[in-house]
Amino acid sequence: MHFVDAKGILTGSKGRYGMNIYRGCTHGCIYCDSRSNCYQFTHAFEDIEVKQNAPELLDKALKSKRKKCMIGTGSMSDPYMHCEEELRLTRKCLKVILDNEFGLAIQTKSDRILQDIELLDEINRKAKCVVQMTLTTYDDELCKIIEPNVCNTKRRIEVLEKMKERDIPTVVWLSPILPFINDTEENILAVLNECKRVNVKGIICFDMGLTLRDGDREYFYAALDKHFPGLKERYIKTYGNSYEVPSPDSKKLMKIFRDFCRENDILYKPDECFDYLADLPDKFRQMSIFDL
Numbered sequence: 001m002h003f004v005d006a007k008g009i010l011t012g013s014k015g016r017y018g019m020n021i022y023r024g025c026t027h028g029c030i031y032c033d034s035r036s037n038c039y040q041f042t043h044a045f046e047d048i049e050v051k052q053n054a055p056e057l058l059d060k061a062l063k064s065k066r067k068k069c070m071i072g073t074g075s076m077s078d079p080y081m082h083c084e085e086e087l088r089l090t091r092k093c094l095k096v097i098l099d100n101e102f103g104l105a106i107q108t109k110s111d112r113i114l115q116d117i118e119l120l121d122e123i124n125r126k127a128k129c130v131v132q133m134t135l136t137t138y139d140d141e142l143c144k145i146i147e148p149n150v151c152n153t154k155r156r157i158e159v160l161e162k163m164k165e166r167d168i169p170t171v172v173w174l175s176p177i178l179p180f181i182n183d184t185e186e187n188i189l190a191v192l193n194e195c196k197r198v199n200v201k202g203i204i205c206f207d208m209g210l211t212l213r214d215g216d217r218e219y220f221y222a223a224l225d226k227h228f229p230g231l232k233e234r235y236i237k238t239y240g241n242s243y244e245v246p247s248p249d250s251k252k253l254m255k256i257f258r259d260f261c262r263e264n265d266i267l268y269k270p271d272e273c274f275d276y277l278a279d280l281p282d283k284f285r286q287m288s289i290f291d292l
Contacts, residue, residue, distance in 0.1 A: 001048040001083050009057035010071070016278050018072040019058065021089050023049035026081050027109060028149040030223035031176050034076050037215035048083050055092040062100040068127065070280050071097055074107030078150075084112060094119045098126065105277040107132035107173070111151045111159050121166050128280055130201070131163050134173040137182040138190035145227050146178065153191075160198040171202040171273060174257070176210035179238070180231060183208055183247035185256060192260045202267030202276060208253040209246035217241075 010017045024045045025034060035045050043049065051057075062071075073079050079090040094116055097104050104123050106113070113120070113131065123129040133156050137143050140152040163170050172195050177183045188208075195203055212220060224232040239245050247253060261268035267276060 001050050003050045003052045005053050006051040009054050010061045015069040020077045021054045022077045029147045033216050035216045035219050036213035058093050059096045068102050070103040070105050070278050072105040078108050080108045080110035080112035091116050098123050101126050103128040103280040105130045109134045109150045111155050124168050130169050132171045135191050157194050164198050169201045172200050174203050174205040177208040179247045196264050202273040204273045208250040
């Protein structure tokens with residue numbers, strides 16, 4: 001990893017702000033879109049760029065906001081990678097969010113988030129905290145292949161259970177679903193049933209498939225050659241260089257997904273899920289001194 005002094009930390013506008021404390025990732029997920037050339041990495045993806053002044057930048061940014069809002073993190077780089085064990089920058093930023101009484105929507109695949117569950121609980125009591133967890137396959141042996149350097153699905157479900165015990169709301173990303181690998185009715189229903197059991201608020205799934213761009217595609221295909229011999233050729237024959245790579249069973253699987261969520265009162269429309277993640281209840285949207 002290497003360290004930088006960032007010029008800013010928050011992106012977004014109109015009450016929807018996000019941040020990435022780190023840049024790059026060490027989870028090794030074979031499908032990771034963040035590897036794509038369009039993100040213009042100038043260093044190796046696993047050579048994590050650490051925004052060492054992130055807590056100070058965040059504190060300054062939040063103190064300048066006219067109204068409280070939700071702060072998102074984890075969309076491009078997991079806030080609980082291996083380096084967080086040593087650096088604790090995510091933890092420091094959570095304390096800043098708590099002290100400034102903002103809300104938090106945090107996304108991860110790692111059980112390291114449990115090290116900060118007390119902070120998450122406090123944020124949720126003072127404002128609102130939503131924990132988002134990615135679940136792709138119920139098969140832990142398959143999980144070790146497609147997401148090799150992070151905790152398995154069963155452990156992530158345990159994380160969701162711990163959040164439920166503290167009444168911290170959760171949202172699951174059922175994504176990506178890899179054609180010819182985990183795009184089965186058995187897998188989708190197994191994950192959905194666990195989501196129901198741990199009382200998730202919403203599940204985000206745009207489609208049953210994945211997206212591939214230059215940079216990401218090459219890494220994914222190399223992983224297919226290593227772990228699923230012959231499957232790369234099937235992908236190329238079926239999809240060519242398409243950006244969108246839907247499962248052949250996408251229509252059937254999406255119907256199963258939508259029907260399940262409707263029957264169990266789980267948010268599933270992406271816009272509704274994102275609105276929930278961005279919504280800080282009015283009672284917490286106090287005006288600052290700048291509104292007086």
